[in-house]
Amino acid sequence: MRIVVDAMGSDGQPEPDVAGGVAAAREFGDEIILVGDEGQIERQLAQHDVSGLKVRVQHASEAISMTDKPSEASRQKKDSSMHVGLNLVRDGEGDAFVSAGNTGAILAVAMLHTLRRIRGIKRPALGVMFPIAGHPMLIDNGANADVRPEQLLQFAQMGSLYVERVRGVQRPRVALISNGEEEGKGNALIQESVVLLAQSGLNYVGNVEPKEFVRGETDVGVTDGFTGNIIMKTAEAIAATMSDLIRQELTASPISALGGLLAKPAFERVRRRLNPDEVGGAPLLGVNGVVIIAHGRSNAYAIKQAVGQARLAVQHDVVAAIRDGVAAG
Amino acid sequence: MRIVVDAMGSDGQPEPDVAGGVAAAREFGDEIILVGDEGQIERQLAQHDVSGLKVRVQHASEAISMTDKPSEASRQKKDSSMHVGLNLVRDGEGDAFVSAGNTGAILAVAMLHTLRRIRGIKRPALGVMFPIAGHPMLIDNGANADVRPEQLLQFAQMGSLYVERVRGVQRPRVALISNGEEEGKGNALIQESVVLLAQSGLNYVGNVEPKEFVRGETDVGVTDGFTGNIIMKTAEAIAATMSDLIRQELTASPISALGGLLAKPAFERVRRRLNPDEVGGAPLLGVNGVVIIAHGRSNAYAIKQAVGQARLAVQHDVVAAIRDGVAAG
Numbered sequence: 001m002r003i004v005v006d007a008m009g010s011d012g013q014p015e016p017d018v019a020g021g022v023a024a025a026r027e028f029g030d031e032i033i034l035v036g037d038e039g040q041i042e043r044q045l046a047q048h049d050v051s052g053l054k055v056r057v058q059h060a061s062e063a064i065s066m067t068d069k070p071s072e073a074s075r076q077k078k079d080s081s082m083h084v085g086l087n088l089v090r091d092g093e094g095d096a097f098v099s100a101g102n103t104g105a106i107l108a109v110a111m112l113h114t115l116r117r118i119r120g121i122k123r124p125a126l127g128v129m130f131p132i133a134g135h136p137m138l139i140d141n142g143a144n145a146d147v148r149p150e151q152l153l154q155f156a157q158m159g160s161l162y163v164e165r166v167r168g169v170q171r172p173r174v175a176l177i178s179n180g181e182e183e184g185k186g187n188a189l190i191q192e193s194v195v196l197l198a199q200s201g202l203n204y205v206g207n208v209e210p211k212e213f214v215r216g217e218t219d220v221g222v223t224d225g226f227t228g229n230i231i232m233k234t235a236e237a238i239a240a241t242m243s244d245l246i247r248q249e250l251t252a253s254p255i256s257a258l259g260g261l262l263a264k265p266a267f268e269r270v271r272r273r274l275n276p277d278e279v280g281g282a283p284l285l286g287v288n289g290v291v292i293i294a295h296g297r298s299n300a301y302a303i304k305q306a307v308g309q310a311r312l313a314v315q316h317d318v319v320a321a322i323r324d325g326v327a328a329g
Numbered sequence: 330m331r332i333v334v335d336a337m338g339s340d341g342q343p344e345p346d347v348a349g350g351v352a353a354a355r356e357f358g359d360e361i362i363l364v365g366d367e368g369q370i371e372r373q374l375a376q377h378d379v380s381g382l383k384v385r386v387q388h389a390s391e392a393i394s395m396t397d398k399p400s401e402a403s404r405q406k407k408d409s410s411m412h413v414g415l416n417l418v419r420d421g422e423g424d425a426f427v428s429a430g431n432t433g434a435i436l437a438v439a440m441l442h443t444l445r446r447i448r449g450i451k452r453p454a455l456g457v458m459f460p461i462a463g464h465p466m467l468i469d470n471g472a473n474a475d476v477r478p479e480q481l482l483q484f485a486q487m488g489s490l491y492v493e494r495v496r497g498v499q500r501p502r503v504a505l506i507s508n509g510e511e512e513g514k515g516n517a518l519i520q521e522s523v524v525l526l527a528q529s530g531l532n533y534v535g536n537v538e539p540k541e542f543v544r545g546e547t548d549v550g551v552t553d554g555f556t557g558n559i560i561m562k563t564a565e566a567i568a569a570t571m572s573d574l575i576r577q578e579l580t581a582s583p584i585s586a587l588g589g590l591l592a593k594p595a596f597e598r599v600r601r602r603l604n605p606d607e608v609g610g611a612p613l614l615g616v617n618g619v620v621i622i623a624h625g626r627s628n629a630y631a632i633k634q635a636v637g638q639a640r641l642a643v644q645h646d647v648v649a650a651i652r653d654g655v656a657a658g
Contacts (some may be wrong), residue, residue: 177559179471179474179558186474186555209566210565211566226515227556227559230506230508230560230563233508234564238564240540242571242599245603246575246596249602252595256591258591260592260595262588263585264588265584266578266581266582270574273578
């Protein structure tokens with residue numbers, strides 16, 4: 001397998017991106033194609049022992065940064081690492097593309113300029129594995145701010161298929177995320193989508209509130225990209241705020257500071273259980289190729305995990321499954 | 330001042346509702362009118378020393394429960410404690426109504442059957458003080474699942490006015506909650522509302538992500554009721570999940586359990602700082618009277634705090650201010 005890794009993606013690029021790619025080559029034995037500025041990548045590679053590993057470099061003269069405007073950058077920087085990397089996948093020279101770069105730009109480059117969407121798929125969607133018990137998928141997480149019910153239905157179908165294939169969950173439970181489980185709750189979009197989901201043949205278990213989603217009472221939580229992104233960002237904000245408050249209060253007295261010290265391994269385990277790096281990036285579903293988007297703050301471990309996610313998506317032939325099972329239906 | 334308290338509201342009614350009303354009468358010296366089943370209320374009152382307090386009972390033969398459907402119950406149970414209590418306010422026999430009951434039912438009874446909306450207000454909205462540093466207001470928090478930009482503008486105006494009057498914040502910072510601060514982010518509703526907010530004369534500081542809202546970078550966060558409710562419920566779910574995980578991991582080894590014991594006062598302070606009871610209930614803005622909705626899980630303290638919030642809204646004549654400043658404008 002050949003996995004293309006965007007070396008110019010993460011906030012700390014190219015260091016974690018290259019290190020993660022090398023770690024993936026070592027762990028999985030696959031060929032890793034690092035895309036980006038050749039000189040910078042080679043300098044990073046010099047820090048690693050890559051003997052025996054299948055790592056190669058593909059030069060790209062431009063890079064899209066986190067502060068670039070997605071629509072402009074995707075049109076103007078035609079030789080960006082994203083364009084070059086995604087074209088390798090389009091042309092069959094790579095099996096998947098992994099990037100920790102500007103999400104909006106990856107979406108734009110993949111959907112509008114390189115891979116393009118699978119015929120019959122109305123809108124590709126970003127499916128994030130939520131870093132809590134069971135890692136339910138939240139789809140869409142920001143590719144589409146405004147959607148119609150038929151699009152939500154496809155998100156549900158693609159999410160269900162991914163979870164079934166890649167995670168091996170039989171007939172994944174699918175739910176719409178709403179502000180209440182009762183009939184009549186939800187906005188107009190939810191109320192219209194309920195009908196489509198109920199007739200979809202999916203294992204639709206109704207609507208769930210964020211509480212039930214977080215408890216893992218569904219395998220796939222379906223939502224528009226605006227709401228999905230707000231959920232993700234609220235969750236991150238609250239987790240960070242609680243951590244800060246606990247740290248503040250623990251240092252407020254010597255006794256609680258001692259308590260905090262003794263409990264440190266426990267806190268470390270909590271942190272690890274909520275660590276988004278574990279889940280290995282979010283698949284962009286509905287385009288003609290495997291694309292996995294990792295967090296901008298990714299370290300090498302997170303990049304390696306994202307490559308792991310990409311491998312699974314390739315192995316289980318998710319793109320063909322969506323082409324045959326969703327787009328054709 | 331005469332504050333009407335729904336004795337049949339909370340999950341544990343009538344005990345916390347009556348106890349909270351009595352505590353408010355004692356702390357504030359106001360007249361508290363407890364509305365609900367006379368026999369049940371009297372039995373609860375017998376547990377308290379109410380000598381010297383201005384507490385009286387107003388019988389209501391029905392009660393709307395948490396599982397009642399708001400639209401049906403508000404039409405059918407015309408002698409519910411909500412109807413009776415809100416009519417006291419409508420008729421000038423009470424200055425404010427406080428309830429920890431079924432939020433949807435309070436909205437329906439207030440807006441459609443008793444107080445009704447202020448002329449010129451398109452949609453009343455629920456403004457929740459978010460239990461984090463600075464207690465920014467999130468408006469709307471569930472009264473309106475689908476809204477138009479002109480409605481969001483009024484939510485912003487009502488929220489700003491409330492925070493300015495009741496909390497004494499000069500020219501409160503007002504922001505739209507979005508999935509990104511950059512221009513072009515947000516769904517269609519947000520993008521159309523930006524124009525209205527910018528021309529509103531409010532202290533509009535742009536769009537904020539949940540992260541900035543939680544950090545207190547705005548005084549009023551404006552959103553549709555669906556998204557607002559999802560934010561609130563996600564925040565509650567993540568806080569609860571983290572607490573559970575920490576508890577689990579602390580008990581996983583004797584040393585971290587000892588650490589947890591020593592750090593207990595620190596955790597207690599964190600819990601208190603994030604306690605929604607402190608903020609004292611959410612005002613329903615845009616109806617002809619002061620209505621404060623407390624959490625269904627309210628204890629007596631939370632009910633008392635909600636009465637405190639109601640007193641402030643009455644003292645600062647928020648209803649007249651909305652009538653003159655928002656509806657007339």
